[in-house]
Amino acid sequence: MTPIARDDTSVLGRWWWTVDRWTLLCVCLLTAFGMLLTAAASPPVAERIGLDSLYFVRRQAILIIPAIALLVSISLLEPRSIRRLAAVAFVGIIVLLISTLIFGPEIKGSQRWLTFAGFSLQPSEFVKPAFAVVAAWMFSARRLGEEVPGYQISGAMYLLVLGLLLAQPDVGQAVVVSAIWFTQWFLAGLSATWVGLLVFVGLTAMVGAYFVFPHVASRIDRFLDPASGDSYQIDRAMEAFMNGGLFGRGPGEGMAKAYLPDAHSDFILAVAGEEFGLLACLILVALFVFIVLRGLNRVLEDKNLFVILASAGLLVQFALQAIINMASTVGLMPTKGMTLPFISYGGSSLLALAFGMGMLLALTRRRAGGVE
Amino acid sequence: MILNPFKSIRQSHQQRAASHGRVRPCAPRAMDEKIQAALDVSYRRLLMTGAMLLFAFGAITVRLVDVSLMQAASEPRVTYAPRMQEMRMDRADIVDRNGTLLATNLSTASLFANPRKVMNPDDTARQLAMVLPELHEAEVARQLKSKRSFVWLRRNLTPRQQWRVISLGLPGIEFQSAETRVYPNGTLAAHIMGYVDIDNGGLAGVEGTFDTTLRDDAAPLQLTIDARLQHILRKELSRAKTEFSALGATGIILDARNGEVVAMTSLPDFDPNDGGNARPEQRFNRATLGVYELGSTFKIFTAAMALDYGIVTMRSGYDATKPIRISRFTIRDYHAKRRWLSVPEIFMYSSNIGAAKMAEDVGTEAQRSFLRRLGLLRPASIELPEVGAPMVPSPWRPINTMTISYGHGLAVSPLQLASGVAAMVNGGIVHKPTLIRGRAKSAPAGQRIISELTSREVRRLMRLVVEKGTGRKAAAEGFLVGGKTGTADKPKKGGYSRRALISSFVGAFPMTDPRYVVLATLDEPRGTKKTHGYATGGWVAAPIVRRVIERAAPLLGVQPIDENSPAVKKELHIDFKREGRQLASF
Numbered sequence: 001m002t003p004i005a006r007d008d009t010s011v012l013g014r015w016w017w018t019v020d021r022w023t024l025l026c027v028c029l030l031t032a033f034g035m036l037l038t039a040a041a042s043p044p045v046a047e048r049i050g051l052d053s054l055y056f057v058r059r060q061a062i063l064i065i066p067a068i069a070l071l072v073s074i075s076l077l078e079p080r081s082i083r084r085l086a087a088v089a090f091v092g093i094i095v096l097l098i099s100t101l102i103f104g105p106e107i108k109g110s111q112r113w114l115t116f117a118g119f120s121l122q123p124s125e126f127v128k129p130a131f132a133v134v135a136a137w138m139f140s141a142r143r144l145g146e147e148v149p150g151y152q153i154s155g156a157m158y159l160l161v162l163g164l165l166l167a168q169p170d171v172g173q174a175v176v177v178s179a180i181w182f183t184q185w186f187l188a189g190l191s192a193t194w195v196g197l198l199v200f201v202g203l204t205a206m207v208g209a210y211f212v213f214p215h216v217a218s219r220i221d222r223f224l225d226p227a228s229g230d231s232y233q234i235d236r237a238m239e240a241f242m243n244g245g246l247f248g249r250g251p252g253e254g255m256a257k258a259y260l261p262d263a264h265s266d267f268i269l270a271v272a273g274e275e276f277g278l279l280a281c282l283i284l285v286a287l288f289v290f291i292v293l294r295g296l297n298r299v300l301e302d303k304n305l306f307v308i309l310a311s312a313g314l315l316v317q318f319a320l321q322a323i324i325n326m327a328s329t330v331g332l333m334p335t336k337g338m339t340l341p342f343i344s345y346g347g348s349s350l351l352a353l354a355f356g357m358g359m360l361l362a363l364t365r366r367r368a369g370g371v372e
Numbered sequence: 373m374i375l376n377p378f379k380s381i382r383q384s385h386q387q388r389a390a391s392h393g394r395v396r397p398c399a400p401r402a403m404d405e406k407i408q409a410a411l412d413v414s415y416r417r418l419l420m421t422g423a424m425l426l427f428a429f430g431a432i433t434v435r436l437v438d439v440s441l442m443q444a445a446s447e448p449r450v451t452y453a454p455r456m457q458e459m460r461m462d463r464a465d466i467v468d469r470n471g472t473l474l475a476t477n478l479s480t481a482s483l484f485a486n487p488r489k490v491m492n493p494d495d496t497a498r499q500l501a502m503v504l505p506e507l508h509e510a511e512v513a514r515q516l517k518s519k520r521s522f523v524w525l526r527r528n529l530t531p532r533q534q535w536r537v538i539s540l541g542l543p544g545i546e547f548q549s550a551e552t553r554v555y556p557n558g559t560l561a562a563h564i565m566g567y568v569d570i571d572n573g574g575l576a577g578v579e580g581t582f583d584t585t586l587r588d589d590a591a592p593l594q595l596t597i598d599a600r601l602q603h604i605l606r607k608e609l610s611r612a613k614t615e616f617s618a619l620g621a622t623g624i625i626l627d628a629r630n631g632e633v634v635a636m637t638s639l640p641d642f643d644p645n646d647g648g649n650a651r652p653e654q655r656f657n658r659a660t661l662g663v664y665e666l667g668s669t670f671k672i673f674t675a676a677m678a679l680d681y682g683i684v685t686m687r688s689g690y691d692a693t694k695p696i697r698i699s700r701f702t703i704r705d706y707h708a709k710r711r712w713l714s715v716p717e718i719f720m721y722s723s724n725i726g727a728a729k730m731a732e733d734v735g736t737e738a739q740r741s742f743l744r745r746l747g748l749l750r751p752a753s754i755e756l757p758e759v760g761a762p763m764v765p766s767p768w769r770p771i772n773t774m775t776i777s778y779g780h781g782l783a784v785s786p787l788q789l790a791s792g793v794a795a796m797v798n799g800g801i802v803h804k805p806t807l808i809r810g811r812a813k814s815a816p817a818g819q820r821i822i823s824e825l826t827s828r829e830v831r832r833l834m835r836l837v838v839e840k841g842t843g844r845k846a847a848a849e850g851f852l853v854g855g856k857t858g859t860a861d862k863p864k865k866g867g868y869s870r871r872a873l874i875s876s877f878v879g880a881f882p883m884t885d886p887r888y889v890v891l892a893t894l895d896e897p898r899g900t901k902k903t904h905g906y907a908t909g910g911w912v913a914a915p916i917v918r919r920v921i922e923r924a925a926p927l928l929g930v931q932p933i934d935e936n937s938p939a940v941k942k943e944l945h946i947d948f949k950r951e952g953r954q955l956a957s958f
Contacts, residue, residue, distance in 0.1 A: 143410045187414040241439040278440035289429045296422045308414050323428045330435040
C-alpha cells in the first residue's frame with residue numbers, strides 16, 4: 001500500500017508513520033474539491049471584473065503547491081519547534097497588522113490588505129493560527145505552575161490582536177480570535193463564574209458591534225428582516241440550493257455564480273449546492289466534521305496540556321471558519337466575510353490555513369513516550 | 373472514547389500511564405496530581421467544545437437539506453410588491469378609470485444588419501426573405517451590399533419571427549431590442565389616446581398632451597374613460613353610421629355632475645398602433661377638433677337663458693304662425709304648427725320661429741354673455757391637443773342672435789355642446805370637461821350659470837321632448853331620458869345645403885336627477901326605408917342615444933325607475949295653460 005517501510009527511520013519515514021494520515025487525506029480532498037469549485041465558480045466572477053476568465057483558477061492552482069509544501073514541512077516539526085515558530089510568526093504578523101493599518105489601501109471600507117511586489121497579503125488570516133499556538137503556550141505554562149504570568153500575557157496578546165482587528169475593521173476575524181482565546185482559557189480551567197461572565201461579555205460585545213459598526217448593523221437588519229433591504233446575495237444563494245436539489249444541475253450548469261459577487265469565495269458553498277447538489281455539500285460538511293472530531297479525539301489521548309490547548313485552538317479556528325461561512329451561505333446567520341477553509345479562493349487564506357493545519361498535524365503526531 | 377464519561381478517561385489515562393511506566397519517577401507526586409487535574413478539566417471541557425461544534429455542523433446539515441429539498445421552487449423566498457421605480461419603462465402606461473390597460477409597452481426586437489460582416493449578401497437576402505415574406509429580397513440584397521456598418525431591415529419583429537431569423541444563423545444579422553407602444557384595445561379610444569412616433573414620442577391625443585409626464589413618471593396615467601362604455605358608444609355609433617351611410621359620427625358620454633368624459637368617440641377612427649399611417653379624415657377628432665352648427669340642440673340654451681333672465685315663463689309663448697323674414701333670410705319651422713306656441717310647445721316641436729323670437733327678447737348682449745359663460749365662445753378646455761376654436765360671428769348682429777337661438781351661425785365642437793347641456797341639467801353649474809381621473813375632484817368649484825329652478829324647468833322641457841316631442845326615439849324605458857334633437861343644414865358655399873345634414877341628439881338621464889349627458893351626432897346621414905327617408909336628429913341620432921343608455925346605464929350603476937310613479941310625474945309635470953296668449957295677441 002505504501003512505499004514507506006514501517007521501520008524507515010528517516011525524517012520522512014518517521015513523519016509518515018506518526019502523522020495523522022486520515023486528516024491529511026481529508027485536507028487533500030478538501031483542497032482538491034476547492035480547486036474543482038474554484039474552476040466552476042470563478043470564471044464568471046473574473047469576467048465580471050474584467051479579468052481573464054481563468055485568472056482565479058490559475059492563481060489558486062499556482063498557490064496549492066507552496067501551500068501543501070508549507071503544510072507538510074511544518075508538520076515535520078516537533079511541538080517545541082512549533083511553539084518557537086508560532087512565537088516568531090506571531091511577532092512578525094503583529095508588525096504586519098500594524099503596517100496594514102498604516103500603509104494598507106482601503107478596500108470596501110476597511111484596511112485588511114498589504115501589497116508588496118504585486119502580491120497582496122491579508123495578515124489577519126495568519127494571526128489566527130499563530131495566536132492560537134502562542135496563547136496555548138502561555139495558558140499551559142501558567143497552568144502547569146511555571147513561573148510565568150501566562151494568563152496576563154495571553155490576555156494582553158488577545159487584547160492587542162482584538163484591537164488591531166477591530167481597527168481595520170474586521171469583526172469576523174475578531175470573533176474567531178475571541179472564540180480561540182475563550183476556548184483555550186475554558187480548557188485551561190477557567191472557573192464557572194468566569195465562563196458565565198465572559199459569555200455575557202461576548203454577547204454584549206456582539207450587540208455592541210451592531211451599534212458601533214454600521215456595516216454589521218446593516219447585515220444583521222437584513223438578516224432579521226429580509227424585506228427591509230437588499231437580501232440579493234442570500235436570495236440568490238437560496239435559489240442556488242433549491243435549483244441544485246439532491247444531485248445538482250451538473251458541473252458548470254449553475255446560474256448563481258453569474259449573479260453572486262463572491263461566488264468564488266464567501267458563497268462558494270452555494271455554487272457547490274447548485275452544481276453538485278446536496279450530497280456533495282453533505283460530503284463537504286462531513287469532511288470538516290471528520291477533521292475536527294478526529295483532531296479533538298487525538299488530543300483527548302494526549303498528556304501535554306500545551307498540545308491540547310494549541311490543537312484545540314487551531315481546531316476551533318478551523319471549525320468556526322467553516323461554520324460561519326456555511327451558516328451565512330445557508331441563511332442561518334447574517335452574512336459575514338469568511339472563507340470556507342481550503343475550499344474558497346484566496347491566497348492568504350489558503351497559505352494561512354496550510355500554516356495552521358501544518359502546526360495541528362505536527363502537534364497531533366504520535367510521539368514516542370507520549371510526553372516530549 | 374468520546375462517549376466515555378470523564379472519570380473513565382482519567383482512569384484509562386492513569387492506567388495507561390502506569391502500565392507504560394511513563395510517569396517521571398523523580399517528579400514530586402503533588403506536581404503530578406496538579407498536572408493530572410488540569411488535564412482532567414481540559415479533557416472534559418474538550419468534549420463539551422466538540423459537542424458544541426458538532427451541534428453547529430448538525431444545524432448546518434439540517435438547513436442544507438431544508439434549503440435544497442424542502443423549499444417549494446415556485447414560492448419566492450421573500451414576497452414583496454415591486455416598487456414603481458423597479459418597473460421603470462420607457463413610457464408610462466395609460467389606463468381607464470377602472471385600471472383597464474389602454475396603452476402599454478412591449479419590448480420587441482428590431483432586425484438590422486452590419487453589411488461589413490455579412491458574408492454572402494444575395495444568399496442572406498434570399499434566406500431572410502424566406503422567413504420574412506414582407507421583406508423585398510432585391511432591396512435587402514442591395515442594402516446588404518452597401519459599405520455601411522448599420523442598416524435597418526425591419527422593426528418590431530414578433531418573437532416567432534425573431535426565432536426564425538436566429539435559427540438561420542446568418543452572420544452580420546443582429547437584433548436591437550426596444551420598447552414599442554402598444555394599444556391592446558386598438559381603435560377603441562383612438563382619438564383620446566392619440567399615437568406615438570417611431571421613437572415613442574407622443575404625437576396626438578393624451579399621448580401628445582402628456583408626452584413629458586408619460587416619459588418622466590412611472591405611475592400609469594389614469595383617464596376618466598370607461599373602456600366598457602367606450603366600447604358600447606363606439607359600437608352603437610358605428611352601427612348607425614353604417615345604417616345611415618353617414619360620413620362620420622360623434623358620441624360623448626359625460627358625467628353631468630363633474631365634467632368627467634366617460635366615453636368619447638369620433639368616427640371614422642384609426643388604430644393607434646399604426647397611427648402614423650392613418651388617413652387625415654380618420655385622425656380628425658370630430659368630438660373636440662371639429663366645430664359644427666349643431667342646430668336645434670341649442671334651443672336648450674335659448675330656453676334656459678330666457679327662463680333664467682325672466683324673459684319668459686313656462687306658460688308664456690310666441691306667435692309662430694308665419695315665418696320670420698329678416699334681411700335676406702327666412703326663418704321657418706320644420707314641423708310648422710302655424711299657430712301660437714307656448715314655451716314648452718316651442719321646445720317640444722322645435723320651433724325656430726319661437727326660439728328666434730325668444731332670443732330677440734333676450735337680446736344680443738345677454739345671449740353672448742350667456743354663451744361666453746357657458747364656454748361656447750372659446751376653445752373647449754380638454755386635455756387634448758386637438759381642440760377646435762368655435763366659429764363665432766363677428767360682428768354679432770341681431771340676425772345672428774336669432775339664428776344662434778336655434779343653432780345656426782355659431783359652430784362649436786360636440787364636446788362643448790355636451791358640456792353646456794350638462795350645466796343646464798345638473799342644477800346650473802358649469803364644470804370644465806376633463807379626461808384625467810382625479811382632476812374633477814381637485815378642480816375649483818364650478819360656476820353657477822342658471823338657477824336651480826331654471827335647471828329644473830329645462831329638465832322638464834327636455835323630458836317633454838322625449839315623452840311627446842321630436843325625441844321620442846330616445847326613450848330608454850325606465851331611465852327617464854330627456855333631451856333635444858338637432859338637425860342642421862350643413863353650410864356650403866354661399867349658404868346652406870338642404871341635402872347635407874348634421875343630425876344630433878343630446879340627452880341626459882335620469883331627468884329627475886341627471887347623472888350623465890349622452891350626445892350622438894351623425895354627419896350627412898341618409899334616410900332609409902325604415903326612417904321613411906328621414907335623416908333628422910329625431911330619426912337617426914335619438915335611437916343611438918336610446919341604445920347607448922339602455923346598455924350603459926346598468927354599467928354606470930343607474931337604477932331603472934318607474935317612469936309613471938306619481939313622484940316622477942310631479943317632478944316633471946308641465947302645465948300647458950296658455951297664460952300668455954292674450955299678451956301675444958295684443
